Amino acid sequence: MKSIEQKVIKFISSHSLLSANDKILVALSGGPDSVFLLHFLKKYQKKFKIELAAFHLNHLIRKSADEEQGFCAKLCKKLSVPFHTEEFDVKSFAVKNKISVEEAGRLIRYVQLNKYAHKFNFNLIATAHNADDNAETVLLNLSKGTGIKGIAGIPVKRENIIRPLLCLRKNEILDYLKKNNIKFVIDESNLSEQYERNFLRMKIIPIIENKINPQFVNSVLTTSINLQSFNTYLNKILSEIEKKYVVETNEEVRIKINLFTEQENFIQTEIIRKALTEKFDFNPSQKDIRKIISLFDKQVGSIETFKQKLKALRERNSITIFSNKSLPEKSILIKVGESKRFDSGRMIISKVNSLDVKLTANKNVEFVDGELTGESFLIRKWKDGDKFHPFGMKGTKKLSDYLNDIKVETKEKRNQYVLISKNRIVWIVGKRLDERFKLRPETKTIYKLKLINE
Structure with missing residues (x-):
């Protein structure tokens, strides 16, 4: 041999x-x-x-x-x-x-x-x-x-x-x-x-x-080979620490802000590196890590962009890392009696009678006056300049201000959808109805709006 x-x-x-x-x-x-x-x-x-x-x-x-x-x-x-x-x-x-x-x-x-x-x-x-x-x-x-x-x-x-x-x-x-x-x-x-x-x-x-x-x-x-053995040992320790500071979903990784106040820089760095490697198969450089850590001292809404179409976003209680997939800007047409999928789930609009109206705290279900809306609607992401008349309030309000008032996280805010009828906002989907389309004593045509999270 x-x-x-x-x-x-x-x-x-x-x-x-x-x-x-x-x-x-x-x-x-x-x-x-x-x-x-x-x-x-x-x-x-x-x-x-x-x-x-x-x-x-x-x-x-x-x-x-x-x-x-x-x-x-x-x-x-x-x-x-x-x-x-x-x-x-x-x-x-x-x-x-x-x-x-x-x-x-x-x-x-x-x-x-x-x-x-x-x-x-x-x-x-x-x-x-x-x-x-x-x-x-x-x-x-x-x-x-x-x-x-x-x-x-x-x-x-x-x-x-x-x-x-x-x-x-x-x-x-x-x-x-x-x-x-x-x-x-x-x-x-x-x-x-x-x-x-x-x-x-x-x-x-x-x-x-x-x-x-x-x-x-x-x-x-x-x-x-020696470092690989050490890295195996280190990963066991990091995995335990990670449970406290990292929340992973199907699309993103959220790193809790207290990681940056409770742990040394080395642990911060390795936790971030581990999360990016395992979730996105992205091996970040030290420069990439520094950019993420720097978000801790920046205002909410600050964003850093990386290779492989990744972004890191500063939110109130976390730094969220997600894949920068472009969300559809195109409006989705939906008519009464139809069901349509979009990024936030599925929208169903149906005609009901007054006996079917049950007002609850469920923000995913609303009822509107069909004589005021018409039978055709559009689903789209909100955009700068959008205004609506919040249910129960007097006067109109900028949608951006409303979302800030109810403390919507920045990433969720960017993905917020609205339901449109005749160029007016009917519903901030899953959050609030527009006062102008609420049911009235004289309402004869009632449409039920339902959001199903999928």
Whole structure:
């Protein structure tokens, strides 16, 4: 058994990466690292008692992309390994989402890997990251500002993803492939210094190794693994603290203001980082964290914007982080007898008789004079300048002032809908009726307005 193979076997064993009957989907690019990984796992398949398959993502970026896809297909056929592949326009995705091509490729690759793993019941995904990749990651994260998780580098194992080759240097892999006459493809983009990782690999790391520490990459790996263990311990502590200060819903994360008065800056930072990473899969830089913390000293309604279409909003008792999805500005037409969905739920307008009128404290149900409204209504978000005549009050009031008076949180205020008839507000949906449309003793036509939160 060759020493490089022994090294990987020992690494797998020491980190408990494989168990008997594991089903593994290998991320196969066709490059030297992933080709080595596939050959290695195939060679020791019986030893580990595992099932193998490979997945290749065609990024549709380079002219050679189709050739690489074909190479991977042939390699898998030769090794008798089931092969899966997908094509995806990574460049267009990157432009649309305003992220780098590198980041877009990473995001799409993991999404597709998990999709195929789930589809074919693979419990593990194996990627071919090596020790040099880890050193690049650590330096990249350090240069941009990051927390402990960032400088801990590439995890040996994260959920269903394993990285058996993190113990190997790139040159060890290349030497092995050359001695065993194993072919692979070269990704020409890896030779361009325009990409950050390539610049670190080709320029910065060699200087550090020549001038400071020849074992720099291996030293970084040892530190990374130690920090990953510490990070696991820290996460347990943070999870307990998080319960007190973080409230998560389907669409947002609310961080209670008292986090910033009761906890040290380090805890504040790590709680925010943990919440963003787990909820939005967004690894914030130190600059991003500072922007969120700065909202504590700003007035209610202040907003900070981040990559991946995220926003952080200062509210009275919290800082709310949410995805910046544009809400529909278009008005929704609804007629008597209809039911229409919109962001706040479902609106139902029905004609009823006087015996059906039951006035309660339920603000999601109102009754109006149909002779004053007509049979057609519009549902839309409120906008600056909107006025209405609040039920039970004299005169009109700006809707913005009314929402402030009843202490509506800023984010909820931005998402407030109104029901319109004949260019006049009939109902601040779920909150207050307009005095002008209330039932009168002489009312003959009655419409019931009902909001169902879904």
